[in-house]
Amino acid sequence: MAAGLGSRFGGTKQLAEIGSNGEAFLDFAIVDAVAAGVNKVVLIVRSDIEADVERHLARHHHDVEIAFVLQDMHGPSRNKPWGTGHAVLAAAPEVDGSCIVINADDHYGRSTYAALAEAATDLPNDRSLLAGFRLDQTLPEMGEVSRGICGVDGIELVSLVETHGIGRRDDDSITATDPAGPLADDEVASMNCWVFPHRLFGDLESGFAAFLAEHGDEEKTEYLLPKIIHGLMATGEMTVGVVPTSESWVGVTNPDDLEVARRRIAEVRD
Numbered sequence: 001m002a003a004g005l006g007s008r009f010g011g012t013k014q015l016a017e018i019g020s021n022g023e024a025f026l027d028f029a030i031v032d033a034v035a036a037g038v039n040k041v042v043l044i045v046r047s048d049i050e051a052d053v054e055r056h057l058a059r060h061h062h063d064v065e066i067a068f069v070l071q072d073m074h075g076p077s078r079n080k081p082w083g084t085g086h087a088v089l090a091a092a093p094e095v096d097g098s099c100i101v102i103n104a105d106d107h108y109g110r111s112t113y114a115a116l117a118e119a120a121t122d123l124p125n126d127r128s129l130l131a132g133f134r135l136d137q138t139l140p141e142m143g144e145v146s147r148g149i150c151g152v153d154g155i156e157l158v159s160l161v162e163t164h165g166i167g168r169r170d171d172d173s174i175t176a177t178d179p180a181g182p183l184a185d186d187e188v189a190s191m192n193c194w195v196f197p198h199r200l201f202g203d204l205e206s207g208f209a210a211f212l213a214e215h216g217d218e219e220k221t222e223y224l225l226p227k228i229i230h231g232l233m234a235t236g237e238m239t240v241g242v243v244p245t246s247e248s249w250v251g252v253t254n255p256d257d258l259e260v261a262r263r264r265i266a267e268v269r270d
């Protein structure tokens with residue numbers, strides 16, 4: 001998913017140069033996913049950045065099948081994209097099987113893709129997978145972030161609570177502001193890195209129609225993957241397995257995060 005506006009970043013975060021050879025996060029994602037067995041890459045972008053993304057990928061990838069989907073050309077027009085559920089729905093014509101879904105501006109690590117691909121072997125049509133990160137491996141060096149905090153029973157996802165204002169405090173504790181309270185270092189956090197069966201596209205299509213009927217005239221309400229999956233879990237239509245990863249997440253929110261991200265990428269991509 002590479003159609004975000006990057007409002008806090010102040011530009012096309014999807015193409016921010018992170019690696020020593022001018023790689024963006026999405027370049028590492030493509031390399032790692034293909035190494036794990038992915039045979040096609042689908043980039044969900046906006047019309048105004050399609051050409052820039054295409055030129056960038058042409059410089060870095062020559063032997064990978066890459067398709068482009070324009071999220072803003074799917075469904076009603078709106079300045080703000082309709083959300084992650086809508087983004088995945090827009091990719092439906094280019095996907096004919098199970099798929100890994102990620103944010104294009106996050107670095108998840110090589111072993112995360114390998115673990116997801118192995119767990120997805122013979123994936124039933126009523127089961128999804130979620131990469132589970134240790135919360136302390138997903139925090140920036142400075143500032144606060146939002147994370148999906150997971151309730152896990154064995155390997156099964158039982159709850160996913162979008163939690164805001166998470167940060168490391170001066171006493172080395174981790175707390176959140178909404179819902180407010182302390183969090184443990186080893187809480188399981190979702191970084192929006194999923195495996196979905198193909199049947200999810202049908203669920204997304206019917207759900208988006210209902211979403212538009214209720215929220216179609218709102219400028220900012222989003223059709224979000226975690227909420228959709230939670231609904232399918234609640235009705236017993238989908239189970240979600242949590243695939244643990246020991247990788248450290250790397251990402252940027254603001255321009256000031258770039259140098260930290262470049263340093264951390266140099267450490268993990270050597």
